[in-house]
Amino acid sequence: MFLNTILNIIFPTHCVSCGILGLYFCSECLSKCPYAERESAEWIFPLYDYRHPPIKKAVWLIKYKGKKKLIGVFAESLYGRIAEELTEIAVMENFSSPILIPIPLSRKRLRERGFNQAELLCKEIIKLDKNKFLELGKNILTKPKDTEHQARIRDRKLRLKNLTGSFEVKNEKNLKGRNIILIDDVTTTGATLSEAKKVLRHAGARKIIAFTIAH
Numbered sequence: 001m002f003l004n005t006i007l008n009i010i011f012p013t014h015c016v017s018c019g020i021l022g023l024y025f026c027s028e029c030l031s032k033c034p035y036a037e038r039e040s041a042e043w044i045f046p047l048y049d050y051r052h053p054p055i056k057k058a059v060w061l062i063k064y065k066g067k068k069k070l071i072g073v074f075a076e077s078l079y080g081r082i083a084e085e086l087t088e089i090a091v092m093e094n095f096s097s098p099i100l101i102p103i104p105l106s107r108k109r110l111r112e113r114g115f116n117q118a119e120l121l122c123k124e125i126i127k128l129d130k131n132k133f134l135e136l137g138k139n140i141l142t143k144p145k146d147t148e149h150q151a152r153i154r155d156r157k158l159r160l161k162n163l164t165g166s167f168e169v170k171n172e173k174n175l176k177g178r179n180i181i182l183i184d185d186v187t188t189t190g191a192t193l194s195e196a197k198k199v200l201r202h203a204g205a206r207k208i209i210a211f212t213i214a215h
């Protein structure tokens with residue numbers, strides 16, 4: 001606590017939305033953020049509306065600056081939403097013991113950035129999962145091929161084509177019949193998540209759902 005106080009004096013942190021000192025995203029501002037409109041695909045659960053400027057800014061800080069405290073804030077929101085969804089489908093759809101899998105970056109992108117924001121989110125979500133209901137899937141889904149930034153491709157068909165064959169599954173035997181929860185920071189057209197789903201299904205995974213911070 002004392003150390004935190006000192007750190008806050010030396011490196012003051014401000015809420016990305018209202019600017020209040022001490023928090024990266026205060027709970028009041030977060031509670032005011034509009035929720036995302038649902039993706040057309042019913043297996044994708046985005047949390048917040050990406051068009052809301054504080055969300056856009058927060059996602060940027062996570063993606064390019066790896067802001068730990070913001071990752072913690074959204075990991076909590078994601079975990080809450082996952083837990084909520086699981087109470088429904090765990091029994092109804094036999095969605096048990098899911099593996100949490102981050103959307104991977106290519107090795108090139110990972111080298112440039114130094115971290116994978118989706119992986120950092122997964123690690124924080126796992127820490128919150130005190131009942132150990134979730135399992136972290138490390139190095140299961142990989143991205144050997146570097147692809148053009150999806151955001152730069154306007155056409156949906158081209159986006160899908162850009163991703164075809166970009167993901168690979170390792171340790172396939174551990175996936176047979178398993179349920180999967182995919183995690184990413186943002187989904188736009190759902191093309192990345194759909195391609196990942198396709199590859200995982202092909203490797204024998206049972207049911208796959210996805211959660212993202214924003215859409």
Ligand SMILES: [Zn+2]
Pocket residue numbers: 015016017018019020025026027028029030
């Ligand atoms: Zn605030």
